[in-house]
Amino acid sequence: MTVERAAKSDFVLVNLFREPIGAPMPPDAVNALVEAAGRREPQATASPVGVRQ
Incomplete structure (x- = not known):
């Protein structure tokens, strides 16, 4: 799945929907x-908390 506007982001967790x-x-x-x-x-x-570590 490719979301054009999200594909250019440097962030790991982004809004897709x-x-x-x-x-x-x-x-x-x-x-x-x-x-x-x-x-x-x-x-x-x-x-x-564990995910942020």
Whole structure:
């Protein structure tokens, strides 16, 4: 999948489905993403703090 406006970004986590496309995701959105992944896979030890490290 290629999102033209996001492909030019230097950031790792960027908006792909909402405006502004290609902009860095705000910290709250990253935290929500990591927490949701942790709820789906309770054996994982991912946390927002661990991801930032």
